[in-house]
Amino acid sequence: MSIPLQVYVPVSGSISFQFQAQYYDQQRTLHAESGSVGALATGSIDIVETGISTVPSVALPGSLVSVTATIVNYGTGTADGLLASVSPPRGLTVISGSTYYVGDVAPYTPTTFTFAFQVTNFTKPGTYIIPVNLTYTNSLDELQNSHLNISLTVASNATAFFHNFHSFSSGHSSLPKFALYVSLIVIVIVVVGVILGRRWSRRT
Numbered sequence: 001m002s003i004p005l006q007v008y009v010p011v012s013g014s015i016s017f018q019f020q021a022q023y024y025d026q027q028r029t030l031h032a033e034s035g036s037v038g039a040l041a042t043g044s045i046d047i048v049e050t051g052i053s054t055v056p057s058v059a060l061p062g063s064l065v066s067v068t069a070t071i072v073n074y075g076t077g078t079a080d081g082l083l084a085s086v087s088p089p090r091g092l093t094v095i096s097g098s099t100y101y102v103g104d105v106a107p108y109t110p111t112t113f114t115f116a117f118q119v120t121n122f123t124k125p126g127t128y129i130i131p132v133n134l135t136y137t138n139s140l141d142e143l144q145n146s147h148l149n150i151s152l153t154v155a156s157n158a159t160a161f162f163h164n165f166h167s168f169s170s171g172h173s174s175l176p177k178f179a180l181y182v183s184l185i186v187i188v189i190v191v192v193g194v195i196l197g198r199r200w201s202r203r204t
Helices: 157-171 177-203
Strands: 013-024 030-041 047-055 064-073 079-086 092-094 099-105 111-119 126-137 143-154
Touching: 047 143, 064 099, 064 143, 099 111
Parallel strands: none
Antiparallel strands: 013 030, 047 064, 064 111, 079 099, 079 126, 092 111, 126 143
């Protein structure tokens, strides 16, 4: 006879627990048994991506971009010797090596890994999903794998110009907007003056 048991183990390592059992035989005689059971627990490993940052903040066709992902292990066991490997889609080329050694990732400890990519000149604007394969061992030295995705947004040159202008104006909020408008008007007047001056000199 076997009795299936499920036991929640909050930590990894060796565990033991006591049991007691009572039963009747065919003669209706009550019997009691007690003992202990030992086992090895690996602990659970649940790695989740919690944040993405890029340098520069806007990726453009033909540029280099660094992508840093923050991960957290929401399990109860440590992911030992974690390796992160990327498989970039068409339009992105990894230039810093496709594998990054992260190391041991303990539970509830934010950890980061970084990859550098070359955005080709022909990459169209949009959001690109980059698959990441995570390889690690548990406390029993068993090899395990998990997967997650990181995203990278590629903008057009025009979008990047307006983004940078907005960032400049937001970062210099103390500068009156009136001064910015006056500066733009002065630039336009200078350009028009140069053009008219060249035309006048040709006529004379």
